[in-house]
Amino acid sequence: MSRPSQGLTIGDLADRTGLAVSAIRFYETKGLVAPVRNHGGHRRYDRSDIRKLSFVMIAQELGFSLARIAALLKTLPDGRPPTRADWSRMSKEFRTEIDDRIAGLERLSDTLDGCIGCGCLSLDRCGLHNPADTARTLGPGPRYLMADSTTSGKG
Incomplete structure (x- = not known):
């Protein structure tokens, strides 16, 4: 030592x-x-x-x-x-x-x-659902899951 x-x-x-x-x-x-x-x-x-x-x-x-x-x-x-x-x-x-x-x-x-294993039967509440790619204005990635729900439009 x-x-x-x-x-x-x-x-x-x-x-x-x-x-x-x-x-x-x-x-x-x-x-x-x-x-x-x-x-x-x-x-x-x-x-x-x-x-x-x-x-x-x-x-x-x-x-x-x-x-x-x-x-x-x-x-x-x-x-x-x-x-x-x-x-x-x-x-x-x-x-x-x-x-x-x-x-x-x-x-x-x-x-x-509430999402894993749901088979996306509840798309209106899904944090990954992004119709017409509207979340692109918030930035790249899964924005509805990453951002505050009050600013993402999801909730």
Whole structure:
């Protein structure tokens, strides 16, 4: 095991996070972690990278893109481990996005439970029914399911 003053080796980081070494290198190419090189040219990671990579794994599981995760991590300080206040500040924006996703999933769940398996016998109430493609004015995709029913004309 590496001494804390020298940082963590990539193997240490893999052991602590459960990630494969190749995954850590991939995340490095995406700017999610930035190791320093020692005199021998070996990567050394800060202990705070354990938390950063743990955050990456959780955020990916929630469906966030690596680009979005990287943008959030870039708000953390360079040159020192993030503090509780740093994580709290970053998480406020992330929490808003999670709440928006939860609301969207609830809306989808409420809409689809009467639709799946119905055989479209109730087209006048179907969130997918789009006669004459009128929903195109609202944007691409299943707009009646994605948009607020008061603005979609369905309800």
